Amino acid sequence: xxxxxxxxGPFNVPEGATVAFNCTxxxxxxxxxFWYRQDCRKEPKLLMSVYSSGNEDGRFTAQLNRASQYISLxxxxxxLSDSATYLCVVxxxxxxxxxxxxxxxxxxx
Amino acid sequence: xxxxxxxxxFQVLKTGxxxxxxxxxxxxxxxxxxxxxxxxxxxxxxxxxxxxxxxDKGEVPNGYNxxxxxxxxxxxxxxxxxxxQTSVYFCASxxxxxxxxxxxxxxxxxxxxxxxxx
Numbered sequence: 031x032x033x034x035x036x037x038x039g040p041f042n043v044p045e046g047a048t049v050a051f052n053c054t055x056x057x058x059x060x061x062x063x064f065w066y067r068q069d070c071r072k073e074p075k076l077l078m079s080v081y082s083s084g085n086e087d088g089r090f091t092a093q094l095n096r097a098s099q100y101i102s103l104x105x106x107x108x109x110l111s112d113s114a115t116y117l118c119v120v121x122x123x124x125x126x127x128x129x130x131x132x133x134x135x136x137x138x139x
Numbered sequence: 140x141x142x143x144x145x146x147x148x149f150q151v152l153k154t155g156x157x158x159x160x161x162x163x164x165x166x167x168x169x170x171x172x173x174x175x176x177x178x179x180x181x182x183x184x185x186x187x188x189x190x191x192x193x194x195d196k197g198e199v200p201n202g203y204n205x206x207x208x209x210x211x212x213x214x215x216x217x218x219x220x221x222x223x224q225t226s227v228y229f230c231a232s233x234x235x236x237x238x239x240x241x242x243x244x245x246x247x248x249x250x251x252x253x254x255x256x257x
Contacts, residue, residue: 038179064245071176071227073248117181119246125170125189125233126197127246131181 034120036130044138047108051133053118054100062121063094065103067114068132074117078103105135113137142166145230145249152220152256160215160252162230168247170233171213173197173205175226182229188213220256228252 033056043049055063066074078085080092080101091104105112118130143164152158164171169190174182184197188207202224204216217224230249 062245066246071251073229073251074182074246075248076246079245121233121245126187127172127184127231127233129174129182 034118034128034130036116036118036133038131038133040134040136042136042138043108045108045110048104048106049108049135050105051103051116051118051135052100053102053130055118055120055128056099057120057122058096058099059123060120061123063101064119064121065092065101066117066119066129068117069114074119077116108135108137110137110139143230143232143247143249145228145252147252148250150252150254152217152254154221154256156220157216157218158220159217160228160230160254161212162214162249163212164232164247165211166232166234166247167210168232168234169210171207172231172233173203173213173215174229174231175199175224176229177226185215185228220254222256224254225256226254228254 035054063080065077067077068074078092080094082094085092089106093102113136115132115134117132120128146161172187173185176182183199185203186205188194191210194205206214229251232247234245
């Protein structure tokens with residue numbers, strides 16, 4: 031069975047700190063990788079696409095390691111508004127989409 | 140430009156009642172999905188449809204049926220609701236390969252349906 035694994039957390043991090051999450055996937059043929067953010071069981075929203083070359087957007091950096099089959103998300107200078115659940119999303123070669131269970135992040139004032 | 144429209148937003152059913160959750164997208168996407176999300180759990184795939192007229196089971200299909208009669212609409216039906224089906228349901232569609240999937244949000248979600256079965 032194809033799976034996507036994440037540490038569920040919660041990660042309790044002081045404001046201004048740096049925090050990193052990893053996600054592993056089991057299917058080496060997976061095509062596309064993303065990080066989504068979800069607030070209070072609302073619909074997930076795209077945070078970042080993830081590429082082998084790395085992807086940086088402001089305080090957020092995402093990286094794909096195909097050899098080890100994991101993706102990572104780094105958040106620098108964390109803000110209170112970063113508190114959310116972060117979902118790792120993998121799109122398979124047949125367009126089946128697999129979600130990780132999510133990592134809960136709490137930024138502490 | 141509505142994106143993915145999902146109805147209803149809230150629903151309360153009694154055990155044994157039936158209902159259909161509606162989902163429509165106006166982006167001409169081929170692939171559409173139904174997920175459920177329970178407290179402390181991730182999104183679990185119920186059914187998906189890679190194209191008009193085709194459907195496939197996901198991780199948790201039991202107790203559900205789906206219908207993809209045209210490219211726009213993908214409905215989810217509960218024939219005889221059970222308390223175990225109390226959940227938040229999300230419909231989604233997937234952008235096509237290329238620019239849309241690589242650089243824009245590949246997945247477009249509806250706002251969710253909060254279903255309670257008593």
